Amino acid sequence: MLNLVWLFLILGGIAVAACNGRIDLVTETIFSAANDGVRVCLELIGLMTLWMGMLEVARQAGLIRLLARLVRPLTVLLFPDIPPQHPAMGSIIMNICANILGLGNAATPFGLKAMQELQKLNLSPDTASNAMCTFLALNTSCIVLIPATIIAVRVATGSANATEVVAPTIFATGFSMVFVMVADIIWRTYLQGRRRKPPRC
Amino acid sequence: MLALVLGAVSRWAIPAMICLFLLLGWLRRVPVYEAFIQGGAEGFMTAIRIIPYLVAMFVAIKVFRVSGAMELLAHACAPVLKLFGVPAEVLPLAIMRPLSGSSALGLATELIKTYGPDSFVGRLASVMQGSTDTTFFVLTVYFGSVGVRRFRHAVILGLLADLSGLCASVWICNHLFR
Structure with missing residues (x-):
């Protein structure tokens, strides 16, 4: 699936550029984009190191386990494959909280930590487990209470009421979160059994 | 307040x-x-560990945008989406949002500046930007960091999240701000 999307983006882009006479621009763009990718990563290194370090402190203090225990009912419903009170749940909750508060740069390290914990439970390491799919769906559809960046943009452009978009954003993200979680549960319980691959942890 | x-x-x-x-x-x-x-x-x-995944994604997305392929796709989709109350101006944003966070934010900022933060387009762009996530960035980076290569239904669920967030944004903005 991702193979196809990737191929489509690059080949489609080059084909259209050829028709538009923008082929020189493509060459230039490819190199600068590759550099951009590394630059974003370099910026991530500091953040990742900082937050993974903080998370280790929180883990050794028992905070991650406490969080995992608090959301046990949620674990049973959404992540039936994760043992209750497993530290993976703690990292997942931290990631979701960061998303809810609009703290994008803290969300990624927490999310990557959660993926590492989930990978420890994964029986076939090169294939996504059900729990991973649920986590990613939850992450991308997650309800947002404070769309901090966009409020800043609206303030900067002189909006009369910069925060009027908060309520609609909460509604739209809440809707998509419920919708996707229901879709995931339906997939897990009804559709998966009929596919070729046996359900995995 | x-x-x-x-x-x-x-x-x-x-x-x-x-x-x-x-x-x-x-x-x-x-x-x-x-x-x-x-x-x-x-x-x-x-x-x-996630560098190669980021480079792969960045190159593909940039090529797609710079070549004009994205505008073409937006033009092709415009008439259908107009029926559902989606203004053509926000289409590039809708297409870009799952692919790249920084490009999408750039597009949203441009829309808000051009049409004004309190116009319908400005408000819709604000809600859309807040309501959907950079699904492909999250998928490649998260799975890449642990070496998972087969994503299974995560792709469909992620796109469903963006699509439902988008639809909900359009619906609520049409009700509140029109």
Whole structure:
């Protein structure tokens, strides 16, 4: 699936550029984009190191386990494959909280930590487990209470009421979160059994 | 008023979180400095591991945008989406949003500047930007960091999340702001 999307983006882009006479621009763009990718990563290194370090402190203090225990009912419903009170749940909750508060740069390290914990439970390491799919769906559809960046943009452009978009954003993200979680549960319980691959942890 | 409160929450969240972690660690007699170094080393390696995934994604997305293929796709979709109350101006944003966070934010900022933050397009762009996520970035980076190559239904669920967020944004904006 991702193979196809990737191929489509690059080949489609080059084909259209050829028709538009923008082929020189493509060459230039490819190199600068590759550099951009590394630059974003370099910026991530500091953040990742900082937050993974903080998370280790929180883990050794028992905070991650406490969080995992608090959301046990949620674990049973959404992540039936994760043992209750497993530290993976703690990292997942931290990631979701960061998303809810609009703290994008803290969300990624927490999310990557959660993926590492989930990978420890994964029986076939090169294939996504059900729990991973649920986590990613939850992450991308997650309800947002404070769309901090966009409020800043609206303030900067002189909006009369910069925060009027908060309520609609909460509604739209809440809707998509419920919708996707229901879709995931339906997939897990009804559709998966009929596919070729046996359900995995 | 609300802007002040929300602003305060996002300004205080990070320092508060760090204080909580460190204080709790200290109270529980965790060697906080050693623990931080130990975890940090792991974070450094993770960041390095995701470089190829980021480069692959960035190159594909940039080529698609610079070549004009994105505009073409937006033009092709416009008549259908107009029926559902989606103005053609926000289509590039809708297409870009799952692919790249920084490009999408750039597009949203441009729309808000051009049409004004309190216009319908400006408000819809604001809600759309807040309501959907950079699904492909999240998928490639998260799975890449642990070496998972087969994504299974995560792709469909992620796109469903963006699509439903988008539809909900359009619906609520048409009801509130029209």
